[in-house]
Amino acid sequence: MSTLTAPVTTSLWDRVRGFSPPARFLPVIVTFALFVGMFGAGGVRYDGFADPQVFLSLLLDNSFLIVLAVGMTFVILAGGIDLSVGSVVALSTMIAAKTLQMGWSPYLSIVAVLAVATLLGTLMGLLIHYFEIQPFVATLAGLFLARGLTYLISVESIPITDATFSELAFKTIELPGGYYTTWAVVIAIATVVVAAYVLARTRFGRTVYAVGGNEASALLMGLRVAWVKVGVYAISGFCAGLGGLLFALYTLSGYSLHAVGMELDAIAAVVIGGTLLTGGRGYVVGSLIGVLVLGTIQTFISFDGGLSSWWTRIAIGVLLLVFVVVQRLMTRRQT
Amino acid sequence: MKTMYEEPPVTAPRSAGEPVVEMRDISITFGSVRALDNVSLRLLPGEVHALMGENGAGKSTLIKALTGVYSIDSGTILVGGEDHRFSTPAAAQAAGISTVYQEVNLVPNLTVAExxxxxxxxxxxxxIDVRAMNRRARSTLERLGLDIDPRSTLGDHPIAVQQLVAIARAVDVEARVLILDEPTSSLDTDEVVKLFEVMRRLRDTGVAVVFVSHFLDQIYEIADRMTILRNGRLVEERMVAATTQLELVKLMIGRELEVLDRLDRQRARTHEDAVPVLQAIGLSRKGSLEATDLSLYDGEVVGVAGLLGSGRTELARLLFGADTADHGSLEIRSHRRRLRSPRHAIDRKVAFSSEDRKAEGVIGDLSVADNMLLALQASRGWLRPIPQATRNRLVAEYIEALDIRPADPQALMRNLSGGNQQKVLLARWLITEPDVLILDEPTRGIDIGAKAQIQAKVAELAERGMSVVFISAELEEVLRLSDRVVVMRDRRKIAERRNEGVSISDVLEIIAGESRAEESPHD
Structure with missing residues (x-):
C-alpha cells in the first residue's frame, strides 16, 4: 500500500498508525470490534458461519429490532426511556391485521398504523414534558395501554393474507454473488441512515444531545427543549409503528402476544451500542451494531445446536453489565 | 451584524455614553420573601461592572430578572433605551444579553464549534453546514484571541477552556451585554489571567461585561464600576478605583458602627489548663481549606467571621466529618478521631446545623415533631424507637423553649416561616444533647425577633456547658455572642482574638488588611 503513496513523506501506514479516533467514538468502536470478533470466532468454529448470507440473515431477522433501537436511541440520548415500544409493536401488527381483514387498502392500513403509533408516542412525550411525569412511569402506562388495546381488538391471532403485504414479505432483492436480502432490511437500513443524519446534521438532533447532557443548561442556552423532549417520544412511537409493520411482514400476522419484552431488547441493543443510559452520548450506528451483536449471539446458539436458547439471555445480560461498567469507568475518568 | 462593531467610537472614553441596560426599581417577591426591593442597575457600554454582595444579597435574582428567567413584579428594564421584559432566556439572548452561568453548562460530547x-x-x-459552522466558530475564537480547535471535542479540554468556550458562545450572538456569574470560581491563577484578557478585549469593543465574583482582588483588578447589593436592596453604585477594600466590605456586610447592646452573659472562664473538647490541628482539604488549627473548650462560643468563600463553611464541614480532611487531625476530648462521616461525629456528640437549611436540613413534608426527632432517632438507630411519651415531652419542651410557631407538633414543616424552621433545626440538634454544636449561618434570612431568640438560646446553652462554633456573615452577631473570634479569608484562618473589646471595624480591618499585605511587592 505504501508504494501507492510513495511521494508523500508520511506513508499511509504511518497515518493509519498515528490516527487516534476522538474518545467520543470509542464505545462504538469497542462494540464494532466485539461484533467483528464474535462473527470471526463463529466463522472459525462453525462451518458456513462466515458466509455473507449469514450476515444478511442477521439483518433480515432483526430488521424490526433495528428500527426500534433507532427510536430508542433518540429517547435515551435525550435522557429518557421508552418502555412502551414492545407493546406498540404488538398493537401495530394487530391494527394492520385487523384493518386488512376489514378490507382496507394496505397503504391506508400502513398510514393508520404509523399515525396511531406516533400519536401514542407524542402523548407520552407531552405527559413527560408538561406534567413532569417520570419517563419510566409514563411509558410504563403506555406499555399497558397499548397491550390492552391489542387485546381489545382481538384476543386471537389474525393472519395477514393481503397480497401487497405478502409480496413485500417474500420478495427478495438479488445482490451480486447470488446473495439476497428483503425490503424489510432496506427499510431498516434507510431508517438508520435518516436517523444518523437527523442526529448529526440537524438542529433538532444536536439539541437532543444537549437536552440529554443537561436539560437545565439546554434551557438556559435558549434551546427548544420542549420541542425536542416531546419529539423524541414521537419519533420512538413512529419507529415502534414502523417496527411493528416490519414485524407484521416477518410473521404475517397480528397477535396480542407479539413482541413481549422487545422494548428490553431494544434498550439492551442501544446500551451495548455505546449510548450512555443517562443521555447525551451515543450514536445511532452503535445501536445498529448493538442489534447485530444480539443477533450474532442468537445465530451462535442456533449454529451450535447443543446450547439451550436461554444462553442468549445470559450472554445478553453479561454483555450489558460489562458495557455499563465500561461506560461508567470511561465517564468517571473524564470527570 | 448590528451594534457591536458600530459603537463606541475608538476615541470615546470608556464607560461613557448612554447605558445599554438600565434596570429601574426592580422588585421581585418569592412567596413571602422579598428577594429584590427597588433595585436599580445601570450598565454602560465598554465597562466591566462588578455586582457585589454577600450570599442572599440578590445578585443572582437580579441577573435572572434581567435575562428573563424570573419575571419581575414591578420596575422597568430598558435595553438600548427601549422598554423590554424578557420572558425566556432565549428572548434576552436575542436582544443581545448573554449570560454564562456559574457552572460550565455546555455539552461535553459535542465539538467546540457545535x-x-x-x-x-x-x-x-x-x-447543518459543518464547514460554515467551524469557520464561524474559528473566527469568533480568533476575535477573542483564543487558540482552540473548533473541531475538537469540548470534553477533552480542561474546565478553564470550556469556560472560555462558554464565553465565546455567549459572545457569538453579537452580545451587547455579557453576564459572567462567578466565572473564576473553578479557575487557577493563569486561567484567570486568560479570562481577564478576553474580558478586556470584549470591553474594548464596547460590550458591557457584568462580573460577579467573591474574590475582592479580582474585582479590583478588572472592574471599572460596581453595584453593591445587600439583603435584596441596592446599597450603592460606585467607581471601583474610588472605593477602598475596607469601605467595600463594610458596604457589603452593611453594619454601621453603631453601639450594640451586648448580650448580658458571663464570658467563659479562662481555660489555660483545661482540656479542649474539640481540637483541630492542621486540618486541611484540597480546594476547600488550608491547614487550620482550632481549639474549642467547654462552655465557650467561638465565632467564625469572614466573607462568603472565605472557608468558614468548609471548616464547619470538616469539623463535622461531612467532608473528609486530607491532612491534619481532629481530637475529641483528647482522643484522636478520624471522622469519616457525619454519623461518626454525631456518635461523639458533635452536631452541625447546615447553612443551607432548605437542601440539607428541612424535610418539608414531615411534621415539626418528626423533623425535630430525626437526629435523635438516627443516633439511637432505627431499631430502638423513641417511646411516644418521650417524643411528646421532648417536642413540647422545645417548642416552648424556642417559641416555635405555630406551636403545633403536627404542623407540616414547609408551612413554617424560615425563622421557625431554623428553630426546629436547632431543636433537632439540641435534643441529642451534643457537647459541641456547630451552627453555620443559623440566623440567615430570618426576622429580627427569631434572630434574638436563637442568639439568646445559644448563649444560654454555652452557659450550661455546651461548646458552640457560631458561623455568621453578620459580624455584629458573631461579636455579640462569641468568647473568641476566628477570622477567615481566602480559605484559611488569618486571625484569632479573644472577644474583649474587639469591634466590628477591627474585624473588618483584619479581613480587608490581609489583602493589602498580599498586594505588597515582596512576592
Missing amino acids: NMLLGREPRRFGG
Whole structure:
C-alpha cells in the first residue's frame, strides 16, 4: 500500500498508525470490534458461519429490532426511556391485521398504523414534558395501554393474507454473488441512515444531545427543549409503528402476544451500542451494531445446536453489565 | 451584524455614553420573601461592572430578572433605551444579553464549534453546514484571541477552556451585554489571567461585561464600576478605583458602627489548663481549606467571621466529618478521631446545623415533631424507637423553649416561616444533647425577633456547658455572642482574638488588611 503513496513523506501506514479516533467514538468502536470478533470466532468454529448470507440473515431477522433501537436511541440520548415500544409493536401488527381483514387498502392500513403509533408516542412525550411525569412511569402506562388495546381488538391471532403485504414479505432483492436480502432490511437500513443524519446534521438532533447532557443548561442556552423532549417520544412511537409493520411482514400476522419484552431488547441493543443510559452520548450506528451483536449471539446458539436458547439471555445480560461498567469507568475518568 | 462593531467610537472614553441596560426599581417577591426591593442597575457600554454582595444579597435574582428567567413584579428594564421584559432566556439572548452561568453548562460530547453555535447552526439544504459552522466558530475564537480547535471535542479540554468556550458562545450572538456569574470560581491563577484578557478585549469593543465574583482582588483588578447589593436592596453604585477594600466590605456586610447592646452573659472562664473538647490541628482539604488549627473548650462560643468563600463553611464541614480532611487531625476530648462521616461525629456528640437549611436540613413534608426527632432517632438507630411519651415531652419542651410557631407538633414543616424552621433545626440538634454544636449561618434570612431568640438560646446553652462554633456573615452577631473570634479569608484562618473589646471595624480591618499585605511587592 505504501508504494501507492510513495511521494508523500508520511506513508499511509504511518497515518493509519498515528490516527487516534476522538474518545467520543470509542464505545462504538469497542462494540464494532466485539461484533467483528464474535462473527470471526463463529466463522472459525462453525462451518458456513462466515458466509455473507449469514450476515444478511442477521439483518433480515432483526430488521424490526433495528428500527426500534433507532427510536430508542433518540429517547435515551435525550435522557429518557421508552418502555412502551414492545407493546406498540404488538398493537401495530394487530391494527394492520385487523384493518386488512376489514378490507382496507394496505397503504391506508400502513398510514393508520404509523399515525396511531406516533400519536401514542407524542402523548407520552407531552405527559413527560408538561406534567413532569417520570419517563419510566409514563411509558410504563403506555406499555399497558397499548397491550390492552391489542387485546381489545382481538384476543386471537389474525393472519395477514393481503397480497401487497405478502409480496413485500417474500420478495427478495438479488445482490451480486447470488446473495439476497428483503425490503424489510432496506427499510431498516434507510431508517438508520435518516436517523444518523437527523442526529448529526440537524438542529433538532444536536439539541437532543444537549437536552440529554443537561436539560437545565439546554434551557438556559435558549434551546427548544420542549420541542425536542416531546419529539423524541414521537419519533420512538413512529419507529415502534414502523417496527411493528416490519414485524407484521416477518410473521404475517397480528397477535396480542407479539413482541413481549422487545422494548428490553431494544434498550439492551442501544446500551451495548455505546449510548450512555443517562443521555447525551451515543450514536445511532452503535445501536445498529448493538442489534447485530444480539443477533450474532442468537445465530451462535442456533449454529451450535447443543446450547439451550436461554444462553442468549445470559450472554445478553453479561454483555450489558460489562458495557455499563465500561461506560461508567470511561465517564468517571473524564470527570 | 448590528451594534457591536458600530459603537463606541475608538476615541470615546470608556464607560461613557448612554447605558445599554438600565434596570429601574426592580422588585421581585418569592412567596413571602422579598428577594429584590427597588433595585436599580445601570450598565454602560465598554465597562466591566462588578455586582457585589454577600450570599442572599440578590445578585443572582437580579441577573435572572434581567435575562428573563424570573419575571419581575414591578420596575422597568430598558435595553438600548427601549422598554423590554424578557420572558425566556432565549428572548434576552436575542436582544443581545448573554449570560454564562456559574457552572460550565455546555455539552461535553459535542465539538467546540457545535457547542458555540448550538441552536443557531448555519444551515444549508435543511442540514447543518459543518464547514460554515467551524469557520464561524474559528473566527469568533480568533476575535477573542483564543487558540482552540473548533473541531475538537469540548470534553477533552480542561474546565478553564470550556469556560472560555462558554464565553465565546455567549459572545457569538453579537452580545451587547455579557453576564459572567462567578466565572473564576473553578479557575487557577493563569486561567484567570486568560479570562481577564478576553474580558478586556470584549470591553474594548464596547460590550458591557457584568462580573460577579467573591474574590475582592479580582474585582479590583478588572472592574471599572460596581453595584453593591445587600439583603435584596441596592446599597450603592460606585467607581471601583474610588472605593477602598475596607469601605467595600463594610458596604457589603452593611453594619454601621453603631453601639450594640451586648448580650448580658458571663464570658467563659479562662481555660489555660483545661482540656479542649474539640481540637483541630492542621486540618486541611484540597480546594476547600488550608491547614487550620482550632481549639474549642467547654462552655465557650467561638465565632467564625469572614466573607462568603472565605472557608468558614468548609471548616464547619470538616469539623463535622461531612467532608473528609486530607491532612491534619481532629481530637475529641483528647482522643484522636478520624471522622469519616457525619454519623461518626454525631456518635461523639458533635452536631452541625447546615447553612443551607432548605437542601440539607428541612424535610418539608414531615411534621415539626418528626423533623425535630430525626437526629435523635438516627443516633439511637432505627431499631430502638423513641417511646411516644418521650417524643411528646421532648417536642413540647422545645417548642416552648424556642417559641416555635405555630406551636403545633403536627404542623407540616414547609408551612413554617424560615425563622421557625431554623428553630426546629436547632431543636433537632439540641435534643441529642451534643457537647459541641456547630451552627453555620443559623440566623440567615430570618426576622429580627427569631434572630434574638436563637442568639439568646445559644448563649444560654454555652452557659450550661455546651461548646458552640457560631458561623455568621453578620459580624455584629458573631461579636455579640462569641468568647473568641476566628477570622477567615481566602480559605484559611488569618486571625484569632479573644472577644474583649474587639469591634466590628477591627474585624473588618483584619479581613480587608490581609489583602493589602498580599498586594505588597515582596512576592
